[in-house]
Amino acid sequence: MAFxxxxxxxxxxxxxxxVEARQKAVKQALQRYRDGKSSPxxxxxLIQAMKIxxxxxxxxxxxxxxxxxxxxxxxxxxxxxKTAARFNINRRTLFKDIDRGVxxxxxxxxxxGGIELLPEEESPAFIKAKLQEAITKKLTEEFGRx
Numbered sequence: 001m002a003f004x005x006x007x008x009x010x011x012x013x014x015x016x017x018x019v020e021a022r023q024k025a026v027k028q029a030l031q032r033y034r035d036g037k038s039s040p041x042x043x044x045x046l047i048q049a050m051k052i053x054x055x056x057x058x059x060x061x062x063x064x065x066x067x068x069x070x071x072x073x074x075x076x077x078x079x080x081x082k083t084a085a086r087f088n089i090n091r092r093t094l095f096k097d098i099d100r101g102v103x104x105x106x107x108x109x110x111x112x113g114g115i116e117l118l119p120e121e122e123s124p125a126f127i128k129a130k131l132q133e134a135i136t137k138k139l140t141e142e143f144g145r146x
Contacts, residue, residue, distance in 0.1 A: 068101045
């Protein structure tokens with residue numbers, strides 16, 4: 001069976017719009033986990049993703065993994081000030097690291113759908129948004145004439 005990356009890209013919307021939406025969904029899931037509002041299934045998925053992340057975390061990613069653990073997964077999660085102090089970094093660095101971790105977890109959870117590959121203009125979500133915008137504009141013009 002031949003491996004064709006273009007076929008994979010076409011099967012999965014990997015535009016910046018969809019990748020950002022998936023990253024937002026992962027961040028929201030992490031926040032629900034932190035707040036204790038995750039469903040058991042969601043908890044299991046996030047824990048499994050973190051186990052995979054632990055195995056691939058090398059170098060700088062080790063700190064990012066540990067920050068995610070302290071900030072989201074600890075029994076009593078630390079706030080941003082305490083997490084930053086624990087790793088001897090400032091809060092801005094902490095939030096940049098958390099964003100890196102969210103991007104990594106998005107790739108773990110969504111596979112190729114977590115990597116920006118498609119130009120935005122070729123995205124089904126982008127095309128749909130443009131069509132809705134055009135229809136809305138046309139309807140507004142029509143109703144404005146009456």
